[in-house]
Every structure is written in C-alpha cells, then in structure tokens.
Amino acid sequence: MDTFEPKITAFVCNWCTYAGADLTGTSRIKYQSNVRVLRLPCTGRIDFMLLAKAFAQGADGVIVSGCHPNDCHYTSGNYHARRRWMVYRGLMDFLGIDVRRVTFSWVSAAEGARWAELVDEVTSRVRELGPYTEYQELALTGVE
Amino acid sequence: MAKIGVFTCHCGENIGGTVDCAQVAERSRALPGVVHSVDYKYMCSDPGQTLIKDAIRDQGLTGVVVAACSPRMHEPTFRSAVAEAGLNPYLCEMANLREHCSWVHPKGEATTDKAADLVRVMVEKVRHNTPLQPIRVPVTKRALVLGGGIAGIQAALDIANTGHKVVLVERSPSIGGHMSQLSETFPTLDCSQCILTPRMVEAARHPNITLMTYAELEKLEGFIGNFKATIRRKARQLDEKLCTGCGLCTTKCPQKNIKDEFNEGLGTRPAIYVPFPQAVPNKPVIDKANCTFYKTGKCKVCEKLCPTKAIRFDQEDELVTLDIGAIVLATGFKVMRTDQFPEFGYGEYADVLDGLQFERLASASGPTLGAIRRPSDGQEPETVVFVACSGSRDRAKGVPYCSKVCCMYTAKHAMLYKHKVHHGKAYVFYMDIRSGGKDYDEFVRRAIEEDDVKYIRGRVSRIYREDGKLVVKGADTLQGGAPVEIRADLVVLATAVQSQDGAEALAQKLHVSYDPYKFFAEAHPKLKPVETNTAGIFLAGACQAPRDIPETVAQASGAAAKVAALFSRDELTREPVVAVVNRLPAPEYSWCVGCFLCQSACPYQAIGAEEIRGRDGVLQKTVAQVNPGLCQGCGTCVATCRTKAIDIQGFSNEQVFAELMTL
C-alpha cells in the first residue's frame, strides 16, 4: 500500500490551463509526475462521460481545469463546463462515485505555480484516499 | 492501415537530461500502428525536419507524432514540414515531453514512464485523425466603418489607401466627432479643427470612400468576409445633389433658439442647420422635432428661398443594403452629464460647466468666439476652478475607472484660460496627475511653472452659489488636509468619459461583447487590442476605452491594417478545427434531432439550421448546421449535444476517447 502511486487524468483547456502548465515547465517548477494531461480546445468541450470513462480506465483521480470565469478564450465555454459540473457532481454522488476524487478548477495561462500546486495537492489527496477499486465494482452492481 | 512514425526529440539536454529518449522511442516502436520510431537531438532543426520528411516519403507514413516540446511552441513548424512532404498537416500531432514532463519531474523511471504514456496517448489520437482541409471563405473587399470621428476617418483613409472600398457611416449630420469640438489639442496646443478638417475633406473626396452621414446601421447579417449591412440613411429633407451649401436657408429660419448640440448647449441654432461651419458635408439638415412646418403645418420659408430648390419636405428615410467584408467600430464616447453631480450644482448653476462645454467657450468658432465668458452674465471670469476626476475613479458614481484624458485636458484648459485672461486666477483640484504620454508631463509642468496655474491636491466636496459667486469647498491634502474655500466665477468639471449612447444596442446588433460600462471588448487585452471576439469586426478609438487622439489614430491604423490583411486575399483561410454536424444516408439523414441546444450554447452564433429535403423536395428534417467561417472550434456544442450528432474535427469524440482509453 505504501508503494501505491495514484493514476491522475487531467482534462485541460488549450488556452489557459495547458498554457499554464507549459509555464510551469518553462519555470522549471517541479511537481509529482502521476498526472497525464489530455488537451482539449475548451473545458466546454468536456462531456462529463469522459470523466466516467477515465475512472473506468483505472484513474484514481481526475482533474478538470480551464480558464477563469470571464476569461474563456471562447467567451462562455467555461461557464457551460461549470454548470455541467454542478449537475454532474450531484449525479456522481447519487451513483456512489467518490466525489473527492474529482477536482474542478481554474488555472490561467499565467499561473504556472498554481498548476504545480494543484497537481501536488490532488495527487497527495488521492494517494491518501487510496486506489479507486470501488469504481470497477460499481460497474457491476445492477447486473444480477 | 495506420502507418505512424514517432519522432522523439532530446531537445539537447532539455528532454534528454531527464527522460530516457531512446527508451521512449523503443517502447513507441511496439505500439499498434507504429512502423517507424527514432530519437534525435533537435527535431525542429533542419536535419531533424528532414528526418521526418524522408520517413514520410520512404515509408508512406499515414500519421506522425513528434514527441518534443509543447505543441504551443512548434506545432506549426512540424505541420508545415509534414505538409511539405506531402502528408496532410492535420495528421501530425505533438506529445509534450518537455514543458509537461522533463522540465517538471526529476530524472528517473517514473519520468520516462510518463513520457512513454504521453507518446502513446498521441499515437492513439493520430490513429483516429482524419486529413482536414483548411476552410476557404470568399471575401467581399469592402469595409464598413461605423463612426465618423477621428478614429473612423483615420481607419477609412488607411483602408482606402490600400486600394479597397470603404463605406463610412456617421449618425450625426457631419463627420468630425468630438475632435471637431475641441479648441486646441494637447500636448502641442495645435488647433484641433485645423489638423482635423484636412482629413475630413480627404475622406469626403477620396475615390474609395463612400460617405454616409446622418445615417445609422439598421441591421447586420452574415459573417466575416460576407456581411450584409443595412444602413438607414435618415432623411435630411434635402436633395443633396442640388444643394450647394450656400447656407441661405439657415439664416432665414424663424426657429432660432434651439439649444445647439455642437456647442454642448451653450449656443443656439435654427431648425434647419449645418452643425458647424467646417462641416463635411456642408449641407444642412432639418430638425423635424423643432421645425415650425412639421409642428404646425406653416412656414416652409427655407423651401421658398432656396436658390436651387433643394429642400424636400416629403423625403423619407432610405434603407440601403451593402455587401461588406469587414467592419471597423469607431463610435467614440460621451462625457458624463448633469444629473450625476448634485453636489457641484452642475445643471443647476449656469456657470458650472463640463470639459466639452469649456472647449466650446475657448474655441474660436464657439458661441463666444473664443472669449472666456460666464454663461450666466457674459462677464469674464476672474477666478476659475477646474475640478479633475469628476465622476471618474468613483465607485459611488458607477465609474471606478480612470478616464485617462482629463489630467491632460484640465491642464490644457487652465493654460488656455490663462492665455486669454492674463490676470485671471486658475486653480486645479486633483487626486493624481496622469500624464504618461510623450511630452505630456512637460506640458503639465508648463501649466504650473509658466502659466501659474495653482494645483491643489484634494477633492471638492461642495459647490454652491452665494452672491453671484460659486463657493468651492475642497481640501488640500498636501497641507495636512486643510480645508480650502475658493470663491470662483466659473467652475469646469472634468467629467468622466463614458461609452457612447446606443453602444449597447449596437454591440448586440453586431454580436460584439462589451464590458459592464458598455465599452466594446477587445479579443485579448494585451495582444489583440483592435480585434473583437467576432471575426471580421475590429475596434478603433474610444468606443473601446477612454483614450487620447494619438492612441486613437494609432489604433485606427492598426484596425485598418487588420482589414487590409483580411482583404489581401480573395479567399479567407481558416484552421479547420471546427464543428460538423453528422450526415447519414436516408432515411436517418443525421443523428441530429433539431433540438438546437448547440445553437444556444455557441458563443459565436455559428450554428444555423439546415433543411434536409428528399429527392422529391419534401422537407424531411431540419437539423443544425455549422458555419465553418464563424465556428472557432471550442467544442461546447459537442458536449451539449444529446445525440452526439455534432463533433469537432481535430478533437473528435473518437480521438479524445481513444486518447483516454489508452491510459
């Protein structure tokens, strides 16, 4: 158990968080390497089924990150994402998915340090929560 | 059959120092679909790019993954290289092994593992990439400039001088804007009209510019390169072809005492009028609200006297529809007015004026022919108090921002006053002095040192009238907050610069975003100051934010350059990362059910409707249709679609799920 390394999948928007993560790199700020970033044009593109798929694939934690409200490159994509998240969070909870394993945040293209902070915080939190085996079991319930 | 090539870059020590690139290349070779995998020191260099191009040609690669730095860095580089080798550039993707991996993790197995994972993700994506063609949209090479102030005039002239046609639309009877009302301009004290009128005339005469004054935009349809603008040319009640501009009608009109807009209410004009002597075009307009004939049915003196019989009382507004390729918004600003300053008596006391009104007093073509006189009794004021920051930087008045130009024009006003009334006393109450432009601070120092203008750092709390004088109560914070009371003859308030009347309605017509103060929003505050988020619509001047004349002119030229770039080709090429609604053969035609949720989610109004008809012409289904010219590729519609009928090329569901599934 003490060698458990969580698998973190991150869905980020191209214009803010991806660029912010680039800045983290340019600034050589170090963070834990468990995260795998998937680039999308905008958080508005994120269909929340992607999160479910991520867990189905064995992710222990998921990060969704985009531009700050008001700053979306496409004007309103992040608002749509935020609203979807509000609804999806309730649904996840209802289904029994551990909501603590998903982090929804805003990281701008100038916030290199914040990205590193976010990844470290989420990785540590998920490491403490342990491997997410319950999701695999979830998929089976209801099929008696 | 996918034949993917993986090219792992060392980037010198940047990646190679922490990631075992040879290992990554080795592991990538084993991935499904990969037929070629190498690593190299510097992929972006000429020899590096040649490696890629040769592999494409020799091995017939159907896809390329360059595992190197961030795609935000070199995606265009590698996509061009790949295109040169004959492969569709959209079949090339990059895995970010530098900014997202080697630079942020220590050397070790975990880091190399992550690098390999990142490459695997992009290989899976590329396996599902389809070749995409850039989208071509035709361009109408005619620009529409809305607003005939200095910004609009400059933009129109610049675009016209590149050889393209421009239509310049101005809602008042003459072009010139606020600059034509100014007496002199800082920091040179150039006579404003002297430097402006040549441009006004040039704009009127330019063979490529069509001037439409006393006209407004009624409706706008279409998209970049292909707009359809409907302009309402309001009826001047005049046949412009016959009118010679002799002005006889304006001298004989019986209605003489209408408060004059050009003189900011300090002067009067008749009902048939030319706004100012240097107006372009120099043709009058009838103010129907105040004309005796329109009110009572009697008069028509102007019609009787006109030597060329140019007056037309029955003229109606005319709607004109034009094909337009690009639009420049140059609608300017207004200054904060009357009901905002009860503590200063503005609007109540005739001798409390705003900055524009003072300009008219100082102006040689103004109501007093340039003499500084109190509006109340026509006397020359011995003591004038100028109050800076009236309304600006004041949350209580709803204007938290700085209006930028007032420190400079207040210094200018004080100097103009002292130049005309040598023995007069001028006081300026200020909070800060913002004079950052070229020669600006020197200008303010000149007011203080040469023209003996007394600057008091403090605010004015109250102005009231006592025995014919205006008592100004303020404080001097550089003297410990000591109260200051000045008995002035005239007070000039530097009122806040605000967005133009009707700006919000216009922005909504154009689908341009605006801020809480109704100033139009630029696409990016730092790097895209002349573009809006609506493709094809550009910004110039104070309609975007308070600004002075040099900046306005610069920005107008910038907008013109953007328009010229747009017009430099017959077709507009855009990145094909756009949404597409799926189409299937009959009888399904599409997974789209026509709910149009995507349409309301789209920030760019890029989604319209398409009627699908069978061979017999009968309507089968109305589905959504994306306009590739407008779509910016955000993907919000994709996530909104319930039936997954709409998808983004380049970030399709297939591609993204493939990336995800491989993790």
Add this chain to the structure above:
Amino acid sequence: MRIGYYPGCSLLGSSREFGESVEAVAEALGLELDQVPDWNCCGASSAHVLDHHLALALPARILAQAEAAGLTEILAPCAACYNRLASAREALGGDPALAAEIAGISGAPFNGGVRVLNILEFLTRFQTEIQARVTAPFRHKVACYYGCLLVRPPKVVQFDRPENPASMDRLAQAAGAEPLAWNFKTECCGAAFSVTRTDLVARLSGLIVADAVRSGAEAILVACPMCHSNLDMRRPESNAGMGTDHQIPVLFITQALGLAMGIDPVRLGLQRHMVPAVLAGV
C-alpha cells in the same frame, strides 16, 4: 395599523417635542406606535468611537428585542438612533460570523427580520393621507435641513438622494409650505461637538442659519434632534459668534405637518423651543 417604535433617549429628554409631535401625527393618521419592549440606548455617538463591538451590540439587542416581539418594522425618529440601528443591521446581515459574535455579547440573537425606517421614509409612505388631512396649510417659505444621518451612507440608508435630498421638501409641500432651494441642505452643523467645541458648532450652525435666512426662508425644518439642538439651542452662541441676530425658528417636520393638520401647538411641543416659534398663523 401598528408599527414598531423606538423613541430612544433624546425623544424622551432633550427633544421631547419631537417625540410629542411624532405621536400626535401618528395618532392623527390612525397609526399605533408599538414601543420595542425593554429597549436600551442605541450607543449614539459615544459607542462607535470607543468600541466596535459595543457599537454593534447595543443596537443589535434592540433589533433582537423587536424581532422577538414580532415586529417587522421599527420607526426610529431620531436620526442618530436610526443610523445606528440601520448600520448595525447592515453589518450583521452581511457577516454571519460577526452576527454570532455580537449575539454572544448582547445575549440576544438577531436574524435580520426587522427593517428600520427613518422619520422621512415613514412619513413619505403616508404623504397622501397627510395631504388629505391638511386643514390649515403651513403657508410659509421653509428651508429643509437634512443634516448628515438621514440620507448617508447611501449603502446603509438606501433612501432619497445623498447629495441633494428631496423627501422632506416634498412632505413640506404636502403640508402647504413652499420649500426653497438653498445651499446648506446637508452641510455639517457640528454635531456632538456641541458640548466639547461649542465654538465650532457656533460657526458651522451659524453658517447654516445664515444661508437659510439669505434664501428667504421663514422657518428651518429638521428631522433630527441633534440638528434641532444645534440650530435652535445654540442660537445665542451662533449669533454671538457671527455677530448676527437671526431669530428664524427651527421646527421639526412633524411639528409643521401637525400644525397643517390642525393639531394644537402645545400638543406639538412648540413651546419647548429656545428660539420662539413665531410664525404667522401659529
């Protein structure tokens, strides 16, 4: 119709006539004034310059008492009491942690269920009824003096316009008076410096009186005990300090309205003024 009522210390003491006239006008309008049970001092000027918690706890207790008694609105005619109550309500409403802390001190939790009205806001509500009951129009030129607490700070008071208020002018007009436009509507009278720096009050209040006289007013109307005190009780000092002999009377708005509605001047406490309320028809 009933409304909660908080007279505060001054309406029972130094500005007794304000209290008397408020009650008389309320009675004439058929309104019942329900005093807040077991009310305490609002803290006035002293509390908020000494201790932030005390300044909030005192009015918080009053509001809690009102709420517990089932009152939804309370009328606080004294402008200072009104301002303390409204400010406390606003401060506690926006900060639940603070509200809990203050409830601990005052011993009485307040849940935001009571609104506070100042006398002008209250009378404006009944302007039509007042106008309908006018039998002896107050035909005088008046200068309405608002002082500082009735319309400021705008965020707390949210009534009338802070720089050029008009509510008292409209009420005066409803009573048949001619309110004048004059310069010192909201200028400072010296307030609580009445005791410690009487010389300042003499000058500041003197300027107000002088401007009212200059504008042609026959009376100054006020809606605050402090305003009245400085403009009326300190008249000898202001006349002495300015070298003048102004005898213009200062009336509470409720007294002017009461006179217009035919109420007996003694019932309205007019005899309690320092500067005799000598006016034609009074």
